[in-house]
Amino acid sequence: MKYRKFIMPLAVTLGLTAVGAASAQTLTMGVRGGPESMDPHFSALGPHAEAAKHIFDTLVWSGTDLQIEPGLAESWAPVDEDTWEFKLRQGVKFHDGSNFDAEDVKFSIERIPVVTGPTTTAIYVRRVAGVDVIDSHTLHIHTDGRAATLPNDFIRLFIVSSEAAAAYSTPETSAGGFNSGAATIGTGPYKYVSWEPKGDLVLARNDDYWRGKGAWETVIRKEIPNDSSRLAALKAGQVDVINYVSSVDYLALDRDANIDAVKGDSVYIMNLQLDQREDTPLVRAIDGSDLAENPLRDLKVRQAIDHAIDRQTMVDIVLEGLGKPANQMMPPGFFGSSEAIPMPAHDPAKAKALLADAGYPNGFEVDLYCTADRLPGDGAICQGLGQMLTQVGIKTNVNAISKTVYFPAQARLEYSMFMNGWGTLTGEASYTLGGLAHSNNPDVKLGAYNRIEYKNDDVDMLLQTGARMMDPDERRATYEQAMEKVMADKAYISLVQLQTVWGAKAGMLKFDPRFDEDTLAFFITPAN
């Protein structure tokens, strides 16, 4: 494309002169997903919380690496077995000039279960049994039993104004009140200007923000779900920064002098999950006959599967380099990730030997199910997986399907071998291991996402005691131990950790990629 060389600089120059001074004060972000409502308590979806973080503050802040830091709460400490004391920040004002105090926190916590939608935010306050206001800036939060990770639960506890939102706190009135802006009064870095579902969210700077003044007078958050269109908007100069550049485009962007590509680690790890039930539906002998027992219950078979997988090839070929091999269900450095777990070696010969040893010298046949439209590369990883397993003798039929069909079927326990991503959004292990690795037991509220009926009594015990340990070091060691045991059992086989890419106009912006993949205007600054 010969003309391109001449046209591009021209277009950029024109763009600069046309918008000139205004653009220096306006940040336009092209993002893949957006909020479902302006009510921050309506949905727990990632993009929803990301948008809400511009307008509202959370009680506890999660930093770039998901470490917990003071937010609207300056400090917190347990006062007894089932009570936490939170000290609030002084001198914080809402966008309407009113003062932030303990009543707003109590109001927000109590409002959540009432107004939440199906992607329920009730999870953030699920441990809360009661809230006592001690004084204007001190709260006691009572929990149902020991809740060591309560501060982690509060990283998405958005605080709304108890006065402004008072009239908009029923399921019928909340969307109207917040979408119109009447109740959209937060303490965050930006004030609400306008929003339409699936459209633009327009924000104006809050000059009195307690963290300091943001760099942009106006922020426009444009929802552009299609990956190619989002990139085109960046290249055409319609937006300044975009999230989720696809792996295919990333290769081209690296060579494009007009665009900076910023790569960041993601919390999402792809896990292969092997059904542990005695009778599993989608496994059979090579000739199609029934097997005497579920081969996936045999540790040797699971080890063989692990050795059959070439993680490095997955990263290099399937993900175009946008990922890292993974050996456990959380990224390294997270609370509860263990450094003692080795990276499994790719060894097809050993895999075949293990299969023969387990009594399957000719292998067996299995239907593999994966999501194909949820995370970057999930469908392609699924196909790669199918080939690698087939090579060692496990004839694998690959079904990479829509998440709309996958998750309900997975919940009905219809699959024998399946793969999807899991993001440790809280940055600590009770979230991930508690959901996946504990045996499914509603009485202790653990294991709700264990869809392979995995049960290891040691792991169950470690997770139950870990959840009650108030000492962080002790708790960390307990979760590390649990993680080691789970990964050694190989019912869950972690494959790769994903990475995400942001694109920005070259030399214009400065920002650190966040682990939770949020794109937050306040933390994006002009490069000079």
Place this chain on the structure above:
Amino acid sequence: MLGFIIQRFLQAVVVMAVMTVIVFCGVYAIGNPIDIVIPPEATQDIRDEVIRRLGLDRPLYEQYFIFMSNLLQGDLGRSFVYNIPVLELIGGRLPATLELVLISVISATVLGVSLGIYAGYRPDSWLSKAIMAISVLGFSVPSFWVGLILILFFAVNLGWLPAGGRGDTVEIWGVAWSFPTLNGLSHIVLPAINLALFKLAMMIRLARAGTREIMLTDTIKFARAAGLSEGTILRRHLLKLISIPIITVFGLELGSTLAFAVVTETIFSWPGVGKLIIDSIGVLDRPVMVAYLVLVALVFVTINFVIDLVFAMIDPRLRQGATA
């Protein structure tokens, strides 16, 4: 005539009722929407509470009955995902789709019929051959690819037009339209071309085939013998005679484009209803799916009805048949 209208109306009601049953059963068969939208930390109590609140704990026939009784009171329900009334959600996005679709379908028809008549009238000229070549391209090149190429060329490389989104709007009768503003028009151009290309090709082919056939009939011979000018023959006689299939296709295309301009809306980030329905299917937002498809059925039935009336207007034979 009145009987005809009543018959059509009853037909519409049946179609829409069947539609609601299909969507209800279809969504039920896929699975519980809760499994897609609920976050991993949710405990069993929280999960049960959400299911109860959305009414998903009731048996399917009961959910259907509740929906239908609300519908008869004019309430199509609230979106699971946005928690706002479905009609408000669809209504807010309909103008965007409407203006895009009308502009593209009408311009495709006007241009396509003119070019098609020319190509049929002078089938051997080089221009006709060029027109037919373009129509083959319009048919065979997938529209998502054309859309991306349009963006790449006009927005990214040349920088003449925006790469996507809807431009500035003005309020007319309380509805936000973007076509009256220059900025709005500049945003419409590319998606409209993208949407129009296939229809243009189809209109060219229809008009050409019709013209070639009619030009050989006695009607044209007698008109020529009567000494009418070629221009008059084309306008007064030929156009009327080829218009029946063209109007039929115009109606169907208008309906299907209004309902399912998904690809173009996705590529150009156009905030229309096509995108809405796809997203709703993605999260099994049943109230939106049901309401939307009911409305689509209504649109199709209405368009077909209007087309029948138009036929009666332009073709005296059909008029006599309808009144008899």
